[in-house]
Amino acid sequence: MEVNVKYRKDDGDKLIDPTLYRQLVGSLLYLTMTLLDISHAVQVVGQFVADPRCIHLSVVHHWAGYLDIGRSTTGWCIFLGDSLISWKCKKQQPVSKSSVETEYRGMFSACSEIT
Structure with a gap:
């Protein structure tokens, strides 16, 4: 996720079919059982499952692109x-x-x- 970017529930255009977004977030939730370092990012995108927007889907596609600042x-x-x-x-x-x-x-x- 991008550092210092706040995502809101009404940003951007609505997705025509939110099924793909929900499937991707569900898959990421499953991955958090073994990859604990993605838990925060998945929690953020999981807040928009009820009414996802295009920007939220783009964040899901790039969930691993956040800046590593050297902390474990x-x-x-x-x-x-x-x-x-x-x-x-x-x-x-x-x-x-x-x-x-x-x-x-x-x-x-x-x-x-x-x-």
């Missing part, structure tokens, strides 16, 4: 049996110096949630 993404899911009871996906505030530091930050966040 923390993501985890906590299950109780087969039920998801908590999850998180967030850009880490400090820029890590190594991938190990990134992993420790993620584990700390998950452990804090569990306790």
Whole structure:
């Protein structure tokens, strides 16, 4: 997603057939189970499923084109049996110096949630 761009529900022309938009967003929602770093972008485009516009469809087509600013993404899911009871996906505030530091930050966040 483009940085610092706000999307509104009534921007642009209405889609003639919103089926494609809904299918794409549904597929992206499914992908968020394994690709937690896209959760925010999918949540944003998911707000327009009821009445999608052309601009919203173009955002879905380019959902991976956001600027990477060097921060790592923390993501985890906590299950109780087969039920998801908590999850998180967030850009880490400090820029890590190594991938190990990134992993420790993620584990700390998950452990804090569990306790």
